[in-house]
Amino acid sequence: MSIVYEAGFVAESDPLSEDRQLIELLDNGNVEAVSQRLAEITRREREQAVREILSAAGDISG
Amino acid sequence: MPLESRELTIFLSSTVEDLRPVRNEIAAALRLRGINVRKSDDPDFPVLHGVSSHVACLQAVKNAHILITLVGYRFGGEFEAGQSITWREWETATENGVIPIVLVHKGMNDLSIKIGEKRGELGVQFPNETAPEIDKRLRAQPGFGDWKPLIDDLPAQQRFIDALRRGHVDNWVHHEWSGTAADALRYIDPRLSTLLALSRDAEARAQATAKALRRLARWAAVLSMEIHQGKRDADTAAKRLLQFVEQLREDLLDFSAGDRYNFMLFRADGDALVPGPRIAHHGIVQRNRTWTIGEGHAGLAAVENRILVAPDLRETKAWDALKTADRAVREEDAKNYVSAVSIPLSVDRGKPSAVFIVTSSRKDHFTSTEQAEVLTCDTIGRILNLIWMGGDGDVDSL
Numbered sequence: 498m499s500i501v502y503e504a505g506f507v508a509e510s511d512p513l514s515e516d517r518q519l520i521e522l523l524d525n526g527n528v529e530a531v532s533q534r535l536a537e538i539t540r541r542e543r544e545q546a547v548r549e550i551l552s553a554a555g556d557i558s559g
Numbered sequence: 560m561p562l563e564s565r566e567l568t569i570f571l572s573s574t575v576e577d578l579r580p581v582r583n584e585i586a587a588a589l590r591l592r593g594i595n596v597r598k599s600d601d602p603d604f605p606v607l608h609g610v611s612s613h614v615a616c617l618q619a620v621k622n623a624h625i626l627i628t629l630v631g632y633r634f635g636g637e638f639e640a641g642q643s644i645t646w647r648e649w650e651t652a653t654e655n656g657v658i659p660i661v662l663v664h665k666g667m668n669d670l671s672i673k674i675g676e677k678r679g680e681l682g683v684q685f686p687n688e689t690a691p692e693i694d695k696r697l698r699a700q701p702g703f704g705d706w707k708p709l710i711d712d713l714p715a716q717q718r719f720i721d722a723l724r725r726g727h728v729d730n731w732v733h734h735e736w737s738g739t740a741a742d743a744l745r746y747i748d749p750r751l752s753t754l755l756a757l758s759r760d761a762e763a764r765a766q767a768t769a770k771a772l773r774r775l776a777r778w779a780a781v782l783s784m785e786i787h788q789g790k791r792d793a794d795t796a797a798k799r800l801l802q803f804v805e806q807l808r809e810d811l812l813d814f815s816a817g818d819r820y821n822f823m824l825f826r827a828d829g830d831a832l833v834p835g836p837r838i839a840h841h842g843i844v845q846r847n848r849t850w851t852i853g854e855g856h857a858g859l860a861a862v863e864n865r866i867l868v869a870p871d872l873r874e875t876k877a878w879d880a881l882k883t884a885d886r887a888v889r890e891e892d893a894k895n896y897v898s899a900v901s902i903p904l905s906v907d908r909g910k911p912s913a914v915f916i917v918t919s920s921r922k923d924h925f926t927s928t929e930q931a932e933v934l935t936c937d938t939i940g941r942i943l944n945l946i947w948m949g950g951d952g953d954v955d956s957l
Binding site: 513516517519520523524528531532535539542546 | 763766767770774777778780781782799802803806807810
């Protein structure tokens, strides 16, 4: 399971590449790897959201 | 969007003659906190040409984020018969999603209880009289009369306080206000902090749901392409999509770790709803029952051709269909399938050809067709409809 996960997901030329790979993981019964990958994406997005809020708050204090 | 344009705006609502000093003190304290405070007696209060001051106040209430209502011993000017402008401002706030924080003077609150009791007695004595007519009788009673300008129309004020108390579970009414600005701020400040936290949570939740739905739409696009390319059949595509719904169930549908979930498609076949792709919590034994159309929650949604929501399935007629099962199964069902949403799916808006059902083991998980989670179920159902209804329906392959 980790081999597929470690193989990497990002291919900039195809915006749906990551989605295809997640579907392929499910086709292979690799549900756990999908969970890990989605958790990682969510964590990144939340960090980005906090950065945006702090940046906006900086704008008004400055 | 720059945060400056989202300056927190509070409308301070009350009678003016009796409460002017305390209004000014509260407004000054809130302005020091960087809050935009609107009150009708300010010289810069916006009144457009041709608009009455009452209408201008109601417009200002609609444009505010929060309404603070101070209730003292004066009913104040009437907006319409039996209803004061302060009362109307509070109603306008609740009708327009403006959050009300209400402070009722403790003395007036105590008095309103006594007036309410007397009103009950007079109501029995004069059953055909209207509330304002009873008000007149109450004003003639010792202790309930006017002492203008500070005390005015206590019975009408009692009706207002009664309206504030009733039927608004999300309303914050504080009955112990001493009448000072310092005491008012003691109630207002914690409420503002709570609102900030709630607003942040609600926004984060809405964003998470939107992101999860976008992700689901992308997967649906890939799966749909694969169906058209002949690489995948519709049933496995729908099942994959349900697996993604399972993965994103917290963001999409507010499932928590302890909830047992069940996402299932049924295909209409004559008078029967035949089980299709399904994903459920590992603790649920999947019996994949076939329902007659009109029977069970999914069957009722199909026959009525509308979204059905059950806060507690066990208390609906849909539950009758499950009563025929043996006792152990019934007990299991009663734990697993508590709240439900059934979405009829159809091609070209005709008779439903399928039903998408979502169930939860949490009572009141799904409560109304307007609830965000139910609307999301509907959206997921529509996405599934696009993918699944073009397939061959070979459920045995699952």
